[in-house]
Amino acid sequence: MDDLLKSNEEYLEETCSVCGRRLTKYGNKQLKDGILCRSCAIFSSPFLRDEDFAEMTVEDVKKHLEYRRENAHKLESFKKSVTVEGRYDLYIDEESRNMVFSKKRDLLKENPDIIPLDSIKEMSIIEEQYLKEDGVDVLMELELDSDEVKHVGFRINEFPGINNKTEEYRKTCETADAYLKAIIAVADMEEVL
Ligand SMILES: [Zn+2]
Numbered sequence: 001m002d003d004l005l006k007s008n009e010e011y012l013e014e015t016c017s018v019c020g021r022r023l024t025k026y027g028n029k030q031l032k033d034g035i036l037c038r039s040c041a042i043f044s045s046p047f048l049r050d051e052d053f054a055e056m057t058v059e060d061v062k063k064h065l066e067y068r069r070e071n072a073h074k075l076e077s078f079k080k081s082v083t084v085e086g087r088y089d090l091y092i093d094e095e096s097r098n099m100v101f102s103k104k105r106d107l108l109k110e111n112p113d114i115i116p117l118d119s120i121k122e123m124s125i126i127e128e129q130y131l132k133e134d135g136v137d138v139l140m141e142l143e144l145d146s147d148e149v150k151h152v153g154f155r156i157n158e159f160p161g162i163n164n165k166t167e168e169y170r171k172t173c174e175t176a177d178a179y180l181k182a183i184i185a186v187a188d189m190e191e192v193l
Helices: 002-009 040-044 052-056 060-077 167-187
Strands: 011-015 020-026 030-033 034-037 080-084 087-091 100-103 120-129 136-144 152-154
Touching: 030 052, 040 060, 052 060, 080 167, 087 167, 120 167, 136 167
Parallel strands: none
Antiparallel strands: 011 020, 030 034, 080 087, 087 100, 120 136, 136 152
């Protein structure tokens, strides 16, 4: 009984605009015309930022979740032919000309968005100062010609705010370089850099 009361306290009165389940206190996303629960947010693309959710309508999210189900299904036939290991592993399927950035080796567990190589409009590595401390983050940024995920961005260094005189920084830059080289080699895309 105590457990039941405890778990009830974690719920709010409001419900998710997409699946109708009661919202929990944390992990909700504000949408343009509603609120998305944690479970729906977790199944969304990991590359959607809060500002992306804020511009999406409930209908947009329903379509997005449908796309995510299709993505998971397509991953079953994804063939890893090129691999660059990192905080996010890059896998390229040269035959289908698709790639993914995945935190897990098991793509079916992670469901990373399939990125067609031909959808890349811009690709860059950016160094960003970490807060006000004496450290940097090295970021991978991709702009995509896609209806679902237009922007893919993530930190390449394992821990935020690394010093740019360390071995960790040197290794991070090596990984960044390896990502670019691997993608360019398959994508034939000099013009986007
Ligand atoms: Zn939901």
